Amino acid sequence: MMFMVGIERPKSDTEAWGLIVPVFETLGYGCIAASDTEHKVLYHAKQAILTMAEEVLTDGHLLTSLNGDFQSYRDEFPEYDDWIALEVDVERLKRVQKRINITLSEPLLARVDAYVGFHKEFKDRSDFLAKAADQFMSEQKK
Template identity: 35%
Template sequence: MYFSVGIEQPTDDKTAYGLVVPALCTADFSCISAADSQAEIAPAVTEAIMMMLEQLQEQGLALTNIQDLGPLSYQKQTEYAYCDGWLLVYIDLSSFDGKPKRINISMPDTLISRIDQTVKNSPDRYRDRSHFLATAARHELETASN
């Protein structure tokens, strides 16, 4: 899932970049972090998101209910007017899904070949065929529920 991240630029050499993840900010929680350099932004916010997701899961809250409205939407909200810039960070939520279970499915061989080629051409996005299918299933389930 892609998470929008608001970035507040440092005001001087002694100030860090402020980071906020609006999709994980509710009345009960806030997902914020800081980074001393631009290179540290992605690792810092990734860690903050993962820690927040773990906490939400421990409290029994459904991660499937998380919706990110996108940076263009958050930019218009006065609550995030202090953010000077926005970026998207991809977090693989499959580790929060539970234990893997082997299934047997059938599909056309040409479709399997297209899936395998997509996986091969996108190693930064898909680990393997199963990960691709799970990602596609999540996308369809999100679309069906909206």
């Protein structure tokens, strides 16, 4: 799915690159992000879009309702210097579980299983690994 992303260039070395994806506002959501460096702008824009699209799905909305038809937002958001159309594969966010194959060493697998056994907030090994991966990626955004 294509999303129009506004990019606000920093005015000084102490400011970040600002990002906005206005199409989410049609459903009452805000989608903004920031990037410390220019070369990570697209990465942070995609991460923000995926996070908000997941929230939209969780709240019961259809992703097709986000189709903005490459609408121009320049008049509504004049502080954003550049606008790009960014393709993000949001279809993969639908709530269907997908089985994957991974390889872990036996000692690591034993530690994971022991941890999950004592921490009942995790349903199973897969739940733990999914939450651990999500937490790691969230921390890497900072």
